[in-house]
Amino acid sequence: GSTGGAGPGFTCRREGGRWFVSRLKRGGFAETSRQIDVGDEIVRVGSTPVAAIVDEREIASLVAGPAGSTVQLHLRASITSRESGGGRPSSGAGQIRVVVATRSRTIEPPTPPTSGGGPIPLSGGGSGSGPIPTSGGGSAASS
Numbered sequence: 001g002s003t004g005g006a007g008p009g010f011t012c013r014r015e016g017g018r019w020f021v022s023r024l025k026r027g028g029f030a031e032t033s034r035q036i037d038v039g040d041e042i043v044r045v046g047s048t049p050v051a052a053i054v055d056e057r058e059i060a061s062l063v064a065g066p067a068g069s070t071v072q073l074h075l076r077a078s079i080t081s082r083e084s085g086g087g088r089p090s091s092g093a094g095q096i097r098v099v100v101a102t103r104s105r106t107i108e109p110p111t112p113p114t115s116g117g118g119p120i121p122l123s124g125g126g127s128g129s130g131p132i133p134t135s136g137g138g139s140a141a142s143s
Contacts, residue, residue: 024036
């Protein structure tokens with residue numbers, strides 16, 4: 001059973017009694033608007049302070065709602081926004097800003113293996129057996 005199921009497109013984690021944005025969902029409001037960063041502290045959702053909330057489902061129910069509706073987020077910028085924009089200056093660090101986020105459904109399918117993604121095998125695994133010869137002459141110890 002889903003209760004609205006739409007949100008502003010981020011996940012959060014609790015650390016030291018406070019809630020932080022931990023990941024932006026691809027294509028969600030948080031990512032596309034560039035108003036929400038990984039590491040931002042969530043101070044309030046609407047008029048509800050979140051410091052006393054310990055269950056992630058409770059904070060999710062505050063943030064989620066009907067697709068297309070908005071939710072007011074009170075966020076405190078992280079000291080360094082290391083994961084967004086390559087370390088852009090965080091002049092607003094510590095100050096609370098209000099973001100009116102539009103809820104949308106961000107269904108992230110499991111990432112299928114795509115061409116160019118993932119490890120590339122170094123050998124085709126054909127009929128040859130044993131290690132690939134390398135310069136250096138050392139041999140791997142076997143247990």
